[in-house]
Amino acid sequence: MILTLARKELRSLFAAPSTWWMLALLQFIVAWFWLARVDDYLQVQAQLAQMESAPGATIAIAAPLVNVLAIMLMMLIPLFSMRLIAEEHRNQTWLLLAAAPISPAHIVLGKFLGLLAMLSLIIVATGLMMLTLWLGTPADPGLIASNLLGVWLLAASYAALGLYFSAITRQPVVAAFAALSVSFGLWLVELGGGALRALSPNLHFQNMNAGLVSSVDLCYFALFITAFLLLAIHHLRRELEG
Amino acid sequence: MxxxxxxxxxxxxxxxxxxxxxxxxxxxxxxxxxxxxxxxxxxxxxxxxxxxxxxxxxxxxxxxxxxxxxxxxxxxxxxxLGYLPEQPPLYRDMRVDDYLRFAARLHRVTPARLAEQLQLAKQRCGLLDHGRRLIGTLSKGYQQRVGIAQAIIHQPTVxxxxxxxxxxxxxxxxxxxxxxxxxxxxxxxxxxxxxxxxxxxxxxxxxxxxxxxxxxxxxxxxxxxxxxxxxxxxxxxxxxxxxxxxx
Missing domain, CATH: 3.40.50.300 (P-loop containing nucleotide triphosphate hydrolases)
Structure with missing residues (x-):
């Protein structure tokens, strides 16, 4: 049942031209940045060769690229997630799901997985770009893997957040704005420093960006995602079952 | 009675x-x-x-x-239960067949019976020639029929x-x-x-x-x-x- 909903969600995401435009734009910017980093690296390569422990190509090129991808996903995911449930309410298609023998948990998980599948494609595309590093230099597969895992978990967190806001409002634009405000706020919290930093998904992503995969960060992401999915399920359940 | x-x-x-x-x-x-x-x-x-x-x-x-x-x-x-709301709950960007299949799966129609049920529902609602059409391009009357087909595809009691x-x-x-x-x-x-x-x-x-x-x-x-x-x-x-x- 969850898979039926996820497949449907993935299909309707790809049925919208705006999805293709956003994906193309994202891919273009990531590729541009990638080439710019490679270019910079090649220019300083001569100096780097003189240094004792010079940064490798992976940490100089791949890690900053994933960092840029993370910030772009923060801005783009609300645009994808806003429609998930809010639009069903607006187009009255919600009643099809509401009258079907499925639970709110099915709906929320199905939609979350559908969106996550699409986001995984973006991350896989970026991963493929990084594989080209091996064409010119030995790269660090561990660092690349931790970066990709980190950005995937970050994307899943933003998707869960966006899904929650899409569940509690009937206006997709409001859902997008709310999700963007919260994720941007959490990003600023991380930049601001202090004890509150631990709340921000970005801080936990930064560790993985640097190549450190710790169970604390993994737990944090699992908690963040579960919390927002449960909130969304709870909200829909109250709406359906009183 | x-x-x-x-x-x-x-x-x-x-x-x-x-x-x-x-x-x-x-x-x-x-x-x-x-x-x-x-x-x-x-x-x-x-x-x-x-x-x-x-x-x-x-x-x-x-x-x-x-x-x-x-x-x-x-x-x-x-x-x-099959339910047709006041405004048919249609996804305008889906094809009629895909939409009805989705509705049938939501109502737990088994994959083995899916094709048969789909055919029957389309036949009952006069949609046999419209399976490949996008729902958004159908006239209001046909959209209403798709809505009815969606409500009866799993052969509900009510x-x-x-x-x-x-x-x-x-x-x-x-x-x-x-x-x-x-x-x-x-x-x-x-x-x-x-x-x-x-x-x-x-x-x-x-x-x-x-x-x-x-x-x-x-x-x-x-x-x-x-x-x-x-x-x-x-x-x-x-x-x-x-x-x-x-x-």
Missing amino acids: ASPVTLSAQHLTRFHGRQCAVNDVSFVLRRGEVLGLLGHNGAGKSTTLQMLAGALPPSTGMVEICDISLARRPDLAKAC VILDEPTVGLDPAQLREIRDLIRTLGIDGSVILSTHLLHEVEQVCDRAVILREGKLIFDGSIDDLRQHCDIESSFLQLTAERPREAALP
């Missing part, structure tokens, strides 16, 4: 904020029956049907479908249709009425409408709502008894005198 009860609504009440949209409505539906839900705009017809379909929780009262409580086992109860004949031309109207009659042979159908002659033609029983209250529940013959059906409807639903309207 010996036939078993397929749907029973007991003391349904629903508040929208402080306004009472449906007030203590009770009735039952039996197998082999087509029930017409009549009332003016704003009488609470759609709200009642949404509660019967499990899409809106009643403030008080309960619904049982095939003797299963909708509040306690929504998954089991809803499996016996079919709830909210104004199913809106937007259909006279030929389609006749086909859909015939379809509703066929559905009422094995299962049971509840439909809402403004059109009195429609109730007269397809329904066995009528329930009339006024301002959220049930004011008539009986066979079409009962309704017809006094004079013609139109004037008895108008008589029943006529505005009450001002003083009587106050609580």
Whole structure:
């Protein structure tokens, strides 16, 4: 049942031209940045060769690229997630799901997985770009893997957040704005420093960006995602079952 | 009457904020029956049907479908139920076949029976030539048919249709009425409408709502008894005198 909903969600995401435009734009910017980093690296390569422990190509090129991808996903995911449930309410298609023998948990998980599948494609595309590093230099597969895992978990967190806001409002634009405000706020919290930093998904992503995969960060992401999915399920359940 | 009860609504009440949209409505539906839900705009017809379909929780009262409580086992109860809302719940960017397959899977039609059920639903609703069309490009009448096909694709015992004949031309109207009659042979159908002659033609029983209250529940013959059906409807639903309207 969850898979039926996820497949449907993935299909309707790809049925919208705006999805293709956003994906193309994202891919273009990531590729541009990638080439710019490679270019910079090649220019300083001569100096780097003189240094004792010079940064490798992976940490100089791949890690900053994933960092840029993370910030772009923060801005783009609300645009994808806003429609998930809010639009069903607006187009009255919600009643099809509401009258079907499925639970709110099915709906929320199905939609979350559908969106996550699409986001995984973006991350896989970026991963493929990084594989080209091996064409010119030995790269660090561990660092690349931790970066990709980190950005995937970050994307899943933003998707869960966006899904929650899409569940509690009937206006997709409001859902997008709310999700963007919260994720941007959490990003600023991380930049601001202090004890509150631990709340921000970005801080936990930064560790993985640097190549450190710790169970604390993994737990944090699992908690963040579960919390927002449960909130969304709870909200829909109250709406359906009183 | 010996036939078993397929749907029973007991003391349904629903508040929208402080306004009472449906007030203590009770009735039952039996197998082999087509029930017409009549009332003016704003009488609470759609709200009642949404509660019967499990899409809106009643403030008080309960619904049982095939003797299963909708509040306690929504998954089991809803499996016996097909529902067409007032505005057909269509995804405009999907093809008719894909949409109907999705609706069938949502209602737990097994993959083995999917193709057969899809064909049957399309045939019943006159959609055989429209499977590859995008729903958004169909005319209103055809969209309405897709909505009906979605409600019957899993062959539910109880079919709830909210104004199913809106937007259909006279030929389609006749086909859909015939379809509703066929559905009422094995299962049971509840439909809402403004059109009195429609109730007269397809329904066995009528329930009339006024301002959220049930004011008539009986066979079409009962309704017809006094004079013609139109004037008895108008008589029943006529505005009450001002003083009587106050609580």
